[in-house]
Amino acid sequence: MQEFNVVGKPVIRKDALDKVLGKTQFAADMKLPGMLYAKILRSKVPHAILKKVDTSAAEALPGVYAVLTAKDVPGSNSHGIILKDEPVLAIDKIRKIGEPLAVVAAESEKIAEQALALITVEFEEIPAVFDPEEAMKPDAPKVHEKGNIVQLRKVRKGDVEKAFAEADIVIENVYRTQMQEHAYIEPEAGVAYLDQDIVVLNVSTQNPHFDRKEVARNLSMPINKVRIIQATTGGGFGGKLDISVQVYIALLSIQTKRPVKLVYSREESLVSSTKRHPCVIYYKTAADKNGKILGIEATIIGDTGAYASYGPGTLTRSAVHVTGPYEIPNVKVDAYTVYTNNPTAGAMRGFGVPQVAFAHEQQMDILAERIGLNPIEVRLLNVLKPGSTTGTGQVLKTGVGIGETINKAYQKAKEIAGEIF
Structure with missing residues (x-):
């Protein structure tokens, strides 16, 4: 057997000792002289027209150094991995529970919380939609003005109609997968400070290059005036690819000329972080009497929540992988990415594949049972x-x-x- 220098050898992790000894500094552990503490006011309703955010009482509270709303974002006030469809702070509409409405910086977390309680919000609640299939209907409440279908991704191969016409066996089922939370041990956290005319962010993230661009766009600053340092990150699994605290702490640090720290509570993390896409999968399999698959037809409806995040990419992956690790000569797949007023769904380990794997492997087991073969034999026949x-x-x-x-x-x-x- 060939000997390798690294593969097959025990390797000591460079960060292991400090973590075991409790010496590692995560973003939430960081403290800087004169540091302020930030908190975000979030919506308690899923869908509403936002009319007014009055921050005057919060601004007057002793110990409060800044209270910012959408009007205080100097740049685009938008972010998103694929589509820039999510505001940093809500402008005129609320699209989900947890939508950020205002952000506060104060001398302590307690004072920041008190300031949030003094902010008054005027809004008109409107009908919401929580089911992606309902959201696709023409008369459904519109989460975004352009409509609720973000993207339709199609895969076509061969002649599916002929495959089903010639099939000895047709298996048709509907599969539903659930929303899933990453539940990383460390919630979203970061510290921002000024180094002369450069804003520096030490933040828990999986995506520092993307963060830098989004912060620069929203602060209307040259990208070389923004520095992102990825802090030791206590879990991510895809959930820390999107923007979380970054723009808020950068804005507040520039506004106050002080270091600013923001750490989400566990409840806040659960409400605001991206999730695994829940999917509805309509799946039909055509096979001959021996168990050889002739074709499949699938419709996948992915609930991306209030904002797109990685939705179009995730559902593209679902469309590509719905055939599984099997050679299938005839394929017809439609995969929809759909807005709802649910929490935003984004990247999570597997990225659209676990959902469809559940469906295609169930289809294989049912096929094996239908023809009386061992499930492994059916797989080996089609692999x-x-x-x-x-x-x-x-x-x-x-x-x-x-x-x-x-x-x-x-x-x-x-x-x-x-x-x-």
Whole structure:
């Protein structure tokens, strides 16, 4: 066996000792001289016309150094991974519970909380939509003026109608997957301070280059005047790719000329962070009497919540991977990314694939049961091999080891478990 310098060798993590000893500084641990503490006022309703945010009483509270609303954002007041559809602070509409309305910087967290309680908000609540299939209907409440369907991604291969016409077996089901929270141990946190004319952010993030661009756009500053330092990040899993505290602390630090720290509470993190996309998957499989798949037809409806985040990319991945690791000659897939008034859905480990994997593997198990074959045998009959063509037309020439992997795992399982298999 070939010897490698790194692969197959135990490697000591560079950050292990400090973490074990409790020496590692996370963003929430940081303290700077003269530091202020920030808090965000968030909406308690899911859908409303925002009429007025009155901050005068909060501004008059002793110990408060800044209270900012949408009018105080000098740049675009918008952010988003793919579409810039989410305001830093709400302008004229509330689209979800937790929508940021104002941000405060004060001498202590207690004073900042007191200031939030003094802000008054005038709004007119309007009908909301929480079901993505309902949101697709023409008469549904519009989350955004252009409509609730963000994107339709299509995959086409072969002749699906012919495949179903010739099939001996047709399996048709609807699968629903749930919203899922990342639940990282460390909530969103960051500290901003000024280094002469440069605003520096030490922040818990997975996406420092993206953060830098978004902060610069919203502060209307040259990008070379913004510096992002990724603090030791206590968990992310995709949930810290989007903007969280970054623009708020940068704005407040520039406004007050003081360091500013913002740490979300666990409740705030749960309300405001992005989630795994809940999906509705309509799935049809056509197969012959031996279990060979002839074609599939699928419609995937992904609930991206109030803002797009990674939604269009996630549902593209769902559309591409709904065929699973199987060679399927005829494919028809429609994948919709849909706005609702639910929490925003974004990136999470697997990125649109776990949802459809649940569906295509259930279809394989049902097919195996229908024809009386072992579920593993059905998979091996259909699995991708060198020379196979995927649902999107890619020819796989090398590195296709799933069949061999399944076989070896199956043989080992039989060796250990015997007659169970």
